Amino acid sequence: MNLISLIYKRLLDSGKLKSLCATYAGKPAIFNTETPDDKQEGWGGKSQYPRINFTCDMQVNEERSSVGTLNIVAYTESTSLVILEIEAAIKECFRDVLLYPDDGGPYSFAWARTDPFLLEGNVIGQEISIDMMEYSPQETTDPDPVVALNQYIKELYPEAVVIGVDRLGEITDTSENPVFYCRLTALNKVNGNNMNTVAWMDCRIAVHLLCPDKAKNIKMIAAVAQRIAADERIILLDRSPMNISEVQLDRQADYLKMGQLYITGRFGILKYKAKEHAIMKNVILNKEE
Numbered sequence: 117m118n119l120i121s122l123i124y125k126r127l128l129d130s131g132k133l134k135s136l137c138a139t140y141a142g143k144p145a146i147f148n149t150e151t152p153d154d155k156q157e158g159w160g161g162k163s164q165y166p167r168i169n170f171t172c173d174m175q176v177n178e179e180r181s182s183v184g185t186l187n188i189v190a191y192t193e194s195t196s197l198v199i200l201e202i203e204a205a206i207k208e209c210f211r212d213v214l215l216y217p218d219d220g221g222p223y224s225f226a227w228a229r230t231d232p233f234l235l236e237g238n239v240i241g242q243e244i245s246i247d248m249m250e251y252s253p254q255e256t257t258d259p260d261p262v263v264a265l266n267q268y269i270k271e272l273y274p275e276a277v278v279i280g281v282d283r284l285g286e287i288t289d290t291s292e293n294p295v296f297y298c299r300l301t302a303l304n305k306v307n308g309n310n311m312n313t314v315a316w317m318d319c320r321i322a323v324h325l326l327c328p329d330k331a332k333n334i335k336m337i338a339a340v341a342q343r344i345a346a347d348e349r350i351i352l353l354d355r356s357p358m359n360i361s362e363v364q365l366d367r368q369a370d371y372l373k374m375g376q377l378y379i380t381g382r383f384g385i386l387k388y389k390a391k392e393h394a395i396m397k398n399v400i401l402n403k404e405e
Contacts, residue, residue, distance in 0.1 A: 117217055117218060117286060118217050118218055118219045119172065119215065119217040119220065119221070119223065120148055120172060121217070122215045122216075122217045122286060122287070123148075123170065123172070123186065123215070124146065124148060124170075126209045126210065126213070126215070127144075127146050127168065127170070127188075127206070127209055128144060128146060130205055130208070132204075132205035132208070133146070133202065133205050133206070136166055136198065136201060136202050136205065137166050137167060137168060138159070138162065138163055138165055138167055140156075140158040140159055140164070140167075141158035144168075145164060145165075145166070145167035145168065146167070146168045146169075146170070147167070147168070147170075148169075148170055148171065151164065151167060151169060163193065165191055165193040165239065166190065166191060166192035166193075166198060166199070166202060167190075167191050167192075168188060168189070168191075168202070168206070169189045169191075170186065170187065170188040170189070171186075171187050172185075172186055172187075172248075173185045173187060177247070181249070181373040181374065182226075182247035182248055182249055183223075183248055183249060183250040184247075184248045185228070185245055185246065185247060185248065186225065186245075186246040186247075186248055187243065187244070187245055187246075188243075188244045188246070189241060189242070189243045189244070190202045190203065190206065190241055190242050190244070191235075191239055191240075192239070192240060192241070193237075193238050193239055193240075196240065199232075199240055199241065199242055202242075203242050203244060206244055210225035210227075210246055211225075211227075212290045212291040212328045213225065213287060213288065213289055214251075214284065214287070214288040214290060215286065215287060216285065216286055216287075216288070220252070221251070221252075222250070222251050222279065222284055222288070223248050223249065223251075224248070224249045224251070224290075224372050225246050225247065225248055225249075226246065226247045226249070226372050227244070227245075227247075228245040228246060229244075229245050230242050230243070230245070231243045231245075247373075249372050251279050251297045251299075251324070253279075253280060254280065254298060254299050254300055256300065256303075258352075258353060259352035259353060259354045259356055259358075259383060259385060260352070260353065261300070261319045261350070261352065261358055261381060261383060262280070262298050262299070262300050262321060263353060264350050264351065264353060264358060265321055265323070265379070266278050266279075266280045266281050266296075267281065267353075269296050269298070269323075269340060270282075272339070272343055273294075273296070273336065273340075276295070276296055276336070277294065277295040277296070278295075278296045278297075279295060279296065279297045279298075280297075280298070290326040290327060290328065291327075291328050291329065294325060294326065294332065294336060295325070295326040295327070296324070296325055296326075297323070297324040297326065297375075298321055298322070298323050299321065299322050299324070299375070300321055301320045301321065301322050301378075302318075302319060302320040303317060303318075303319045303320075304317065304318045305317055305318075306318055306382065312387070313387055313388065314384040314385065314386060314387065315384065315385050315387055316383070317382065317383055317384070317385060318380065318381070318382050319358075319380070319381055319382075319383070320378060320379070320380050321378070321379045321380075321381070322374070322375035322378055323337070323340065323375055323376065323377035323378070323379065324371050324372070324374075324375040324376070325337045325340075325371055325376060325377075326371060326372065333376075334367050337365065337367075337377050338367075340377060341365045341377055344360055344363050344379060345360070345363045347360075350381065352383060356383060356384060358381040358382065358383035359381060359382050359383070360379060360380070360381045361381065361382060362378070362379070362380035363378075363379055363380075364377070364378040364379075364380075365378075366378075
């Protein structure tokens with residue numbers, strides 16, 4: 117499914133919204149397109165309220181560190197109590213969840229604001245804005261510090277989900293399955309430390325632990341920080357070491373947008389690949405002929 121379809125499915129599967137919304141063509145009145153007019157047969161001659169319309173605005177918001185905004189508008193002719201129930205049910209649909217569509221992601225969601233409004237007559241509504249964060253693949257090239265850190269964390273917490281190691285389903289509940297995500301924030305060549313065969317690189321990696329249970333969150337992320345601090349190195353996939361110079365934990369940081377743990381390390385990359393001996397190369401060519 118694409119992102120729009122997964123969002124629609126998430127709303128449609130809410131038992132609370134099913135009980136609150138009007139029905140159109142046998143389904144809750146939830147639309148990503150324009151709402152059918154009240155003369156359409158799908159309404160069955162009944163009221164078209166309460167109903168929900170949603171859109172995705174995939175414009176990056178640097179201020180809120182989001183890749184887009186999910187805008188959901190709820191309408192009702194009923195009392196303000198009903199519209200508040202609908203708002204609560206919508207928030208619940210996207211709280212502590214990762215959606216992994218075919219066209220990107222995984223995505224997490226964080227409520228940003230709610231704006232109430234009044235239309236002509238007795239129709240009241242609320243526009244609910246939800247920030248979307250994307251946890252895109254971070255693999256670069258060998259030796260890859262992010263891949264190595266992913267494997268390191270997976271060995272420490274084999275029961276946890278690690279993005280980049282584990283295969284995620286379309287919907288992941290992070291309250292049931294804590295999810296680690298590592299992303300590269302900086303990669304710089306070290307100056308003044310020249311060697312003939314090795315170039316030294318400094319990297320900085322942010323680690324997110326998506327887990328709404330605060331006690332469990334701090335316990336798990338602190339365990340990762342302390343283990344890395346004690347080991348002082350992480351072995352890369354080519355078996356070379358990445359030496360850790362800094363481990364910084366901020367338990368107050370937004371785990372969805374910023375990440376709670378920052379790790380700084382230094383590793384080497386070979387300047388030259390091993391060259392095949394000229395005599396051996398000619399032997400191989402002669403055999404092929």
